[in-house]
Amino acid sequence: MTRQDRLQTFVSLSVGNWVRQCAADHGVSVSVFIRDLIVAAWQRDNEAKDRPAGLDPARQAIFISVALDALLASHPDASLRDRAHEAYRRRLERLGLPVNASMGAHCHEA
Numbered sequence: 001m002t003r004q005d006r007l008q009t010f011v012s013l014s015v016g017n018w019v020r021q022c023a024a025d026h027g028v029s030v031s032v033f034i035r036d037l038i039v040a041a042w043q044r045d046n047e048a049k050d051r052p053a054g055l056d057p058a059r060q061a062i063f064i065s066v067a068l069d070a071l072l073a074s075h076p077d078a079s080l081r082d083r084a085h086e087a088y089r090r091r092l093e094r095l096g097l098p099v100n101a102s103m104g105a106h107c108h109e110a
Helices: 013-026 030-050 057-073 079-095
Strands: none
Touching (some): 013 030, 057 079
């Protein structure tokens, strides 16, 4: 079994209350909630260090969506862009994800 390292810190009363409430909302102890936050931050930091410059997945996803929208907007079939936005909205709904009005002219808040 991996040896665990114990850490201790002090936070403001408002931060402490937030942590306790979030832990309760997630059904875990305060210790587990804080551990999960720290581990997630550590993983993000290490992933960023190991990733070559310019390969940030969030930036790539934004570029791809902008490039695709530009191609759809300039396509000879003017309805293709709207149909793609509508298909995307339907997929989000099937997955139970929130639908946002900014995702296209025909998409509406869920």
